[in-house]
Amino acid sequence: MKLDVIVPVYNEEGNVLAIYDELTKTLKNVKYNILFVDDGSKDSSYKKLQKIYNDDKKHVKVIRFSRNFGKDAAIYAGLINSKSEYACIIDSDLQQNPKYILTMLEFLENNDEYDEVAMVNKYEKESLFQKVSKKCFYKIMGRASGQSSVAGASDFRMFRHNVVKAIISMKETNRFSKGLFSWVGFNTHYIEYNVEKRHSGESKFKFKRQLSYASNGLLNFSTKPLRAATVIGAIISIISFVYLVEIIIQTLCLGKDIPGYASMMCVILILGGIQLLVLGIIGEYIARAFLEVKKRPIYIEKESLGFDNEIL
Ligand code: UDP
Ligand code: MG
Numbered sequence: 275m276k277l278d279v280i281v282p283v284y285n286e287e288g289n290v291l292a293i294y295d296e297l298t299k300t301l302k303n304v305k306y307n308i309l310f311v312d313d314g315s316k317d318s319s320y321k322k323l324q325k326i327y328n329d330d331k332k333h334v335k336v337i338r339f340s341r342n343f344g345k346d347a348a349i350y351a352g353l354i355n356s357k358s359e360y361a362c363i364i365d366s367d368l369q370q371n372p373k374y375i376l377t378m379l380e381f382l383e384n385n386d387e388y389d390e391v392a393m394v395n396k397y398e399k400e401s402l403f404q405k406v407s408k409k410c411f412y413k414i415m416g417r418a419s420g421q422s423s424v425a426g427a428s429d430f431r432m433f434r435h436n437v438v439k440a441i442i443s444m445k446e447t448n449r450f451s452k453g454l455f456s457w458v459g460f461n462t463h464y465i466e467y468n469v470e471k472r473h474s475g476e477s478k479f480k481f482k483r484q485l486s487y488a489s490n491g492l493l494n495f496s497t498k499p500l501r502a503a504t505v506i507g508a509i510i511s512i513i514s515f516v517y518l519v520e521i522i523i524q525t526l527c528l529g530k531d532i533p534g535y536a537s538m539m540c541v542i543l544i545l546g547g548i549q550l551l552v553l554g555i556i557g558e559y560i561a562r563a564f565l566e567v568k569k570r571p572i573y574i575e576k577e578s579l580g581f582d583n584e585i586l
Pocket of ligand 2: 365367369472477
């Protein structure tokens with residue numbers, strides 16, 4: 275088989291048939307598999323996937339999770355089951371036009387020196403706030419992790435199989451796919467595109483989830499926040515020491531009476547705040563280590579369609 279198209283699905287009953295239709299239309303001249311990963315949907319997505327599978331067993335495979343494990347786990351499940359020359363990840367809501375799959379495929383077929391193609395969101399249709407916050411995120415991510423991270427590079431990507439093997443060789447439970455994709459290296463070509471409107475339903479990445487996604491990325495790929503705590507501590511210590519010397523000189527040498535209640539309260543509160551913040555940062559890393567050492571599976575499969583794993 276030439277291409278595996280991996281489609282993570284979470285509560286997308288209004289979209290699965292539409293994306294399937296679009297993919298089959300687009301890929302009619304390619305040897306392909308579509309691998310739907312149902313990430314614990316609570317609506318009728320899986321029923322619809324079963325029907326799609328029964329109507330097209332030649333091209334369709336389905337994995338169903340026992341609960342919602344998150345999009346990154348769904349991507350991992352897709353990649354670990356990909357055995358083809360190329361693997362491509364695409365969202366199920368038609369925001370990413372399947373026609374670009376052919377663009378990516380053609381590029382990799384004609385450019386041996388590249389191993390991966392990533393579609394980059396031009397953000398033309400997003401609000402100013404979203405544009406600015408996303409660009410900031412990529413800047414901070416790039417600086418903190420020391421890896422170049424292209425602003426807007428999405429999960430809409432195509433890999434050669436050697437890249438897939440590298441990505442799945444990293445077994446961390448708490449996965450931040452975008453970071454892993456750039457961490458493994460390889461030659462990546464970027465193509466700009468415009469994200470379209472959702473076909474049906476709502477985005478699962480609301481502001482709160484986006485925020486936790488961003489902080490997850492930062493904490494998973496960098497220890498710079500810990501270094502920042504050390505630096506802040508050092509700066510405050512130096513300032514306090516200078517201030518202490520000044521107080522000693524003022525009281526002992528100049529005999530001045532220094533009133534202190536208000537300034538003392540400010541210093542105590544600020545320092546208390548910084549200490550709690552730093553403790554929180556350390557706690558975040560310990561919590562991550564705590565969850566990682568358990569080595570729990572990245573996802574749990576409830577059932578699957580199209581794989582030779584019948585229970586005898
Ligand atoms: N998704 C998933 N698990 C989740 C959340 C999302 O598999 O926990 C899938 C979702 O079904 C979609 C893709 O990930 O195919 C992108 O999600 P969404 O469209 O909500 O994100 P956005 O495009 O708003 O970033
Ligand atoms: Mg979407």
